Amino acid sequence: MPKSSxxxxxxxxxPGTYDCHFCGHNPATLKCTGAHAGHCCLQCAFSMLADxxxxxxxxxxxxxx
Numbered sequence: 001m002p003k004s005s006x007x008x009x010x011x012x013x014x015p016g017t018y019d020c021h022f023c024g025h026n027p028a029t030l031k032c033t034g035a036h037a038g039h040c041c042l043q044c045a046f047s048m049l050a051d052x053x054x055x056x057x058x059x060x061x062x063x064x065x
Contacts, residue, residue: 006034006052008045020044 008030011018016027021038028039036048 006032006036006048008032008040011039022048 011029011031015029018028018039020026020028020041020043021032022036022040022044026041026043028041030040030042030045032038032040032045032048040048
């Protein structure tokens with residue numbers, strides 16, 4: 001498990017009224033909580049999840065090696 005955790009909730013009231021806290025370009029459709037907090041777009045959410053997954057794989061490889 002990565003040391004960072006993140007959770008996403010759908011912005012149900014007025015989605016897209018916020019800009020993404022992370023990229024600042026796309027309309028936010030998710031509210032991110034945990035290690036990274038703020039409103040975010042799908043692209044940034046996928047990026048965060050991919051980074052966490054890669055760190056998990058890298059840590060597992062280090063422990064196995």
